Amino acid sequence: MTTSYAVLGQFGDAIRFIFEGQTSTEGTHVGGSQFLDLLWEHLKLTFAAMGVACAISVPLGLWLGHIRRASFLAISISNVGRAVPSLALIAFFVAYLGVGFLNVMLALVLLAIPPILTNTYVAVTQVEPDTVDSARGMGMTGAEIVRKVELPLALPLMFGGIKTSAVNVLATATIAPLAGINTLGDPIINVSGYGDTGRLAASMVVAALAIFTELALGAVQRAVTPAGLKLESNTASRRMRLRFGREATT
């Protein structure tokens, strides 16, 4: 076991750090099972932020898209969101509200809202007006149209937004230790207790977590795509997304 890690040099040391841990300069045990605590905190923060962000942006995006208003607001909010560095956002919350779980979470919520809101909005407005019109013609109410027509058709693109936000929040939660929350970023920010090996190990875990999230949510996205939509070429939706100048997310 030990020899096979050694082949990988510093990366091997880091892998051993992840699975076995070591004693830190301060005498405490770091790595190994201690990483599970950090992972738990990391996921808790991510899920909380994503939950709040979804609860706000999905209904809002559906509603704005349904009434086909406020396109400027819905589109430019993602442009503004992108221009604010995540580090500056966290630092701003720390400087003005202080450290703590709730404060970091709020910062992450702000980070997560724009992609979800914009994608949901665009997804709904992209539903063919003819489809909505025929639904109305068959006697569906506004709420029924949203629930039975617009939402199912908007789901794939909406999940694209959720995926973008989730990966982004997960990555940004790494700097949460700046605000006193010990996520997987702890070995990276507070390097003194862990050493370079610990920092590299944490980086590997964070990277793996991001890839896993991307793949898992990608699978969910495919699963929620109505069968009829999978048959259609996605050229139209791609064109639409680019018209609004945002990155295309699959």
Next chain:
Amino acid sequence: MIDLLLAQVQLQDRANGGASCVADNGFCPSWIVDNFNRYTDPLVQHVYLTLVSLAIGFSISFALALLAHSRRWLVGPITQITAVLYTLPSLAVFFLLLPLTGRGNTTAIIALVSYSLLIIFRNIMTGLDNVPGETKDAGRGMGLTDRQLLWEVELPLALPEILAGLRIAATTTVGLATLAFFAGAGGLGEQIFADINFKSNVVTAGGLAVLLAAALDLVILLIQRLLTPWTRARAT
């Protein structure tokens, strides 16, 4: 260790100012005016990191797009590989690269470039794919060679989407470059991190980053308007 040391030095620095606003970690316009010069070097470094990364990222993406344009089967693999690079959190990439490239600009730039590839590549491909079939057919029918068609028709018509991709890449790169100091490449993030509880500092450094992103966005938008006059010409 160096980072922490630096933070202490700066902390003492501003404590010597003495004003109560500063002592309270407040937002102090006069302090910002007096100490603005401490942000110029990080800003210059930030601009440097952003522009170099964008230039390299664009060159690579452009080359990949031209390659994939003539060999369609490459679109899938290139998209998948760049998508993985895009998904990897930059902060993690900085430290994953450390054992290979060491601390400094190189590591930071590699990470920033790898993040921008997917955005630019995909926009170039979409721009090229959106060129109307009849326009290409007419061009070919009049005797344009494949190369002439690409450079004189397809790429000019793809410009709006290519530049839209560059705008997205530019603003995200400015944001990510605030983390570049973790790789030892300085920038505005280093200023933020050095005194994260001091409102004046956070607002100034963070504000400069936002302004830089907005300025780059505007510059590329202006370039686009200059290069694509036909997109604004509509029937009178």
Next chain:
Amino acid sequence: MNSPESAHTSGPSARPSAATLEFKEATKRFPGQDEPAVDGLSLTVPAGEICVLVGPSGCGKTTAMRMVNRMIDITDGDILLDGTSVTERRPADLRREIGYAIQQIGLFPHLTTADNIATVPRLLGWPKDRIAARVDELLELVSLDPAETRSRYPGQLSGGQRQRVGVARALAADPPLMLMDEPFGAIDPINRERLQNEFLRLQKEIRKTIVFVTHDIDEAIKIGDRIAVLQKGGKLAQYAPPAELLMYPNGRFVEDFVGADRALKRLALQRVRDIDLWRAPLVRVGEPAAEARAKVADSDLAYPLLVDDEGRPLGWLSERALTGERVENDLRSPAEPTVELDDVLRDALSDLLAHEAQYGPVLDERGAVSGVLSLEIIGHALKADPEKVRSGADALVTEDS
């Protein structure tokens, strides 16, 4: 065969302005398809004539056209342009010598009208001032104001203007052959009619060899000097001038394709001035009745037609009007309907039927009677030798409104 060097120096008049095009058993098989798209197509288009390829969708007409400039390469057989096989030419060089206009027009949205038209001259390396002069000349040729249109982008032009710019662009280097794929297909019926007339007038001036693809048999009959009817599987069903095609369709397919009203369609190919009219007994009030009676006896009609001093018709006279010494103004019916020499027979027939008349006076440009057209004459015209029926640009007399 033109070498690339001579292509660079050739200009509007350096080459004969029209070429002969010959399909020789030209065949196209697409990989993975059992049936060929074009199957052994053989036909010759004489220089300066319009050959219309017509047929239902999927008959290979567009494929046949695109094989000429090698947008699609032939699998078997050959296509000769002025006796030289197109397969011997580099595709790009070949295409620069062949005008190309398609239904969607395909103007370059990022270039001005002038730059769009200048595309092929630029590829051929013409000097700047010559290109500028040619652009203005072409814009005038397609009835656009150069000063106004030159620097506009396609997005600023109307559909009809874009179509004209497309034609001007295809004509830019004065190609001896033009390929046109449903160029008026996306235009509304009223403007299509106008553009067709304009196109025929233009062709009268430039006399290019033109391969014109359409699915509309009426357009084919109106435009074509010769019509090639293709059927599914890319087989040539018939190749003939319009009148012959309408009169002697060589099988069920062509008969069905040209339609049950093919006799009426033939009438659209002929004008009143092209056929022999009845002589009319023209009389004036006050002229000796005996003379008038002699005129009636000598004419094809039983009743005299009263005209004024300018020869314009006033009405058909009753028998009583000639019973006295002098011709009296005693009308039995007004002189309606009247038809004009430039009317096509189909419209004239429609007028007669609408007035429930057997015949009606034919007026010349000044409004004077030059004969009488009857249902009987129209019946004879339907049996006329198709060789004598003019078509395409030659048949065009009236201007569009």
